[in-house]
Amino acid sequence: MLLEKGYVDPAALDLIVETYETKIGPRNGARVVARAWTDPAFKARLLADGTKAVAEFGFGGRQGEHLQVVENTHDLHNLVVCTLCSCYPWSVLGLPPVWYKSAPYRAKAVMDPRGVLGDFGVFLPPSTRIRVWDSTAELRYLVLPMRPEGTEGWSEERLADCVTRDAMIGTGLARRPGDAA
Amino acid sequence: MNGAQDLGGMMGFGPVRPEPDEPVFHGEWEKRALAITLASAALGEWNLDMARHARETLPPPEYLTSSYYEIWTKALARMLAERGMVTPEEVAAGRALMPPVPTRRPRADADTVARGLAKGTPYDRPAEAPALFSVGDRVRAKLINPRGHTRLPRYIRGRTGIVVAVHGVFAFPDTNAHGLGEQPHWCYGVRFTGRDVWGPDAEPGLEIMVDCWEPYLERAA
Numbered sequence: 001m002l003l004e005k006g007y008v009d010p011a012a013l014d015l016i017v018e019t020y021e022t023k024i025g026p027r028n029g030a031r032v033v034a035r036a037w038t039d040p041a042f043k044a045r046l047l048a049d050g051t052k053a054v055a056e057f058g059f060g061g062r063q064g065e066h067l068q069v070v071e072n073t074h075d076l077h078n079l080v081v082c083t084l085c086s087c088y089p090w091s092v093l094g095l096p097p098v099w100y101k102s103a104p105y106r107a108k109a110v111m112d113p114r115g116v117l118g119d120f121g122v123f124l125p126p127s128t129r130i131r132v133w134d135s136t137a138e139l140r141y142l143v144l145p146m147r148p149e150g151t152e153g154w155s156e157e158r159l160a161d162c163v164t165r166d167a168m169i170g171t172g173l174a175r176r177p178g179d180a181a
Numbered sequence: 182m183n184g185a186q187d188l189g190g191m192m193g194f195g196p197v198r199p200e201p202d203e204p205v206f207h208g209e210w211e212k213r214a215l216a217i218t219l220a221s222a223a224l225g226e227w228n229l230d231m232a233r234h235a236r237e238t239l240p241p242p243e244y245l246t247s248s249y250y251e252i253w254t255k256a257l258a259r260m261l262a263e264r265g266m267v268t269p270e271e272v273a274a275g276r277a278l279m280p281p282v283p284t285r286r287p288r289a290d291a292d293t294v295a296r297g298l299a300k301g302t303p304y305d306r307p308a309e310a311p312a313l314f315s316v317g318d319r320v321r322a323k324l325i326n327p328r329g330h331t332r333l334p335r336y337i338r339g340r341t342g343i344v345v346a347v348h349g350v351f352a353f354p355d356t357n358a359h360g361l362g363e364q365p366h367w368c369y370g371v372r373f374t375g376r377d378v379w380g381p382d383a384e385p386g387l388e389i390m391v392d393c394w395e396p397y398l399e400r401a402a
Contacts, residue, residue, distance in 0.1 A: 083189035137392035
């Protein structure tokens, strides 16, 4: 009906679908993470101003206007949620998966993040604190996961293959060498 | 508003169920739902906060039993109907019965949409007053229950936290969603401890970071 009444252009609809189906997805974020793992100066820029740093890759635009990158360490694990809707860093991860927008995740992440991680088969040592980022305003959050051991000397390209979407949301960890892809 | 969208801390939904090898879209209709939502927004008849409010005013039983693209589509139909762009009679008939109404911006062609996606819509605004709070300040999320749109989740209302970031000045959703203008305010990153939010049984060491506009906060002792 929107087409019939001339409110929307069919070519524009195709372009939107094509953009998020083939051009903008978690591979963007994986490249950013791999660069941060190999280039300390880039990592410093990324943590200081995520929006500006990912623009070096040409990433930006809708739902990536105000990007903040948060770093996982042995002591601190970050997890991103939007309890109020589905805010998500589209520019570096593409569109959110269904579970991210679902009631179970949005309800549980802020109260029982270890339980959420367990649902994903991720178990962290009790000594690792968990910090949950509720995307209630216009900032969007991307997790910089820890670089897996055993990847010394790897190229950015190869490292990017270790970086899963879930690792950049905080519901997963980067793949270690030998983990199933 | 205290709607079904404000889910933080609710129980009983069961485990999170990630879908292995989840496709970007589940079927053609999801593609269409995303595309018409974004392309219709480009007509300039509503802003993002109005769209969020249209979604969260779905009755709670309906919100909680709809998929996310269903929520988007139902909200879109409501916004189109409110503006006389597509009437409920037309939706029922499945075809146009009325001519289109004028819109603030013309239909976006593919180039315009591509530019819009690439440029995004920044919501930061110039500061017109100094920030009331600084990093390190103890603040309390106000105990308020706005009838309209708000981005202050229920689970932190009345709770005390620490300002850890001054993000800048951003359009204020509580007014922007209701056609009252952007009325930009300072926005802060506030850190709450799990214990302060959930009580003594909270997960040890849990921290919850919530971005809060200045009108949501008051100074705490």
